[in-house]
Amino acid sequence: MLSLTLKKQYINDLVDWIEANLTDDLNIDLITLKSGYSKWHMQRMFKEMTGQTLAAYTRKRRLTLSAMALRLTRMPLIDIAVRFGFDNQQNFTRVFKNHFSVTPGAFRRIPDLPVKHFHGRIPVRSPIEQAELVMREDDLQLCGEVVEWECKFGDYIHDSEQRVAEQARHFVRFAGQYVERGWLGFQYSPGNSSAEQQHISLFQALESQHAEKLSSQVVNWTANRGLYAMIRWSGTPEQLTRFISDIYYLHLPALGVARRPGKDLLRLDLKASKPDWLIGVFAIPVTKD
Incomplete structure (x- = not known):
């Protein structure tokens, strides 16, 4: 036996x-x-x-x-x-x-993404952290640089080219010199180069008062007030895309919510994070399904 x-x-x-x-x-x-x-x-x-x-x-x-x-x-x-x-x-x-x-x-x-009936892969063990719903009362003004690319559907999670990992590692090295908090914003949509491609937009941002630390190619963006699913996360840059899939397939379905338009924001604690170990909190814009 x-x-x-x-x-x-x-x-x-x-x-x-x-x-x-x-x-x-x-x-x-x-x-x-x-x-x-x-x-x-x-x-x-x-x-x-x-x-x-x-x-x-x-x-x-x-x-x-x-x-x-x-x-x-x-x-x-x-x-x-x-x-x-x-x-x-x-x-x-x-x-x-x-x-x-x-x-x-x-x-x-x-318009919204209903995830209530999504089903994630069976985890090796129960998640240590659980997502919770938080109402953000104020808008968050951010500025930063946007990196965009396309990949075949399904390849993003494995991040075989380590694009997300390398961008996150570079951002922590850079922003950690100047500020205590930084943001990585993720947004996904259909790609244009072929039918099975998906488009990824990665926003590397600081609070607006720190715009002078960035290059001239600065994009301003506002994370609007409203309901968010929040979950703490720590891990290597290579584990980031896998955890994002867990958010959609495990954590959001458990809350019984739908994802509304906006960016998935990872607020990084740059005092505690290192290029090879990230510590922060994810905020996903949601609405009660």
């Missing part, structure tokens, strides 16, 4: 493999073959350790990623359907509507 530690490691390794193959022809028989156990034993262990069936987990993750593809790319519905394992667009629309209560086309057009 496997110990609890070995079961956790087994499930974590299996989930890693499932996550890496969500866009492939993934089915229970294939997962069973990968697991090394019988179909009955593998599914029983998965349900015991996670509280959900393997089929339900795989379906919810595929639907979640397909929903994000609808918002972050210009891919046609049929391409998204096929990419995430559906036989045809009609089947995809039926299953999607059953899960999100709207059709894929309607989901793509909603």
Whole structure:
């Protein structure tokens, strides 16, 4: 009989493999073959350790990623359907509507991003920090520099080119010389170079009174007052994009909110942060769903 530690490691390794193959022809028989156990034993262990069936987990993750593809790319519905394992667009629309209560086309057009039914990958352990809702009473005036680029949908989380990590590391080195607080603002939208590209905008900012510390290419921006989901975070620059995905797939759904337009802001404590270790608080603009 496997110990609890070995079961956790087994499930974590299996989930890693499932996550890496969500866009492939993934089915229970294939997962069973990968697991090394019988179909009955593998599914029983998965349900015991996670509280959900393997089929339900795989379906919810595929639907979640397909929903994000609808918002972050210009891919046609049929391409998204096929990419995430559906036989045809009609089947995809039926299953999607059953899960999100709207059709894929309607989901793509909603002004706010409804994340209540998003489903994240099973975490190795329960998150130490929990998000909370905070009402910001005042506007926050920021100025900074914007860096923009495009990447293939899904590549941003892995940050294989380490663009986010290197920008964050450079910003901490620079801003930490002058001020105690700095901001990284993240914004995402469909790309323009091809249908499956997503666009990333990274805002590296200080409070407006410190504009003279920046170059001549300064952009002014206001974080408006309103409701925000706030969560503390610390980690390496390389862990930043993975945590942002956890915000959308784990933390915001737990709050039962929708994300409203605006930037995801990471307020960095520059007195405590180092180029290789960031400490700060995320603020995500939300509205009660």
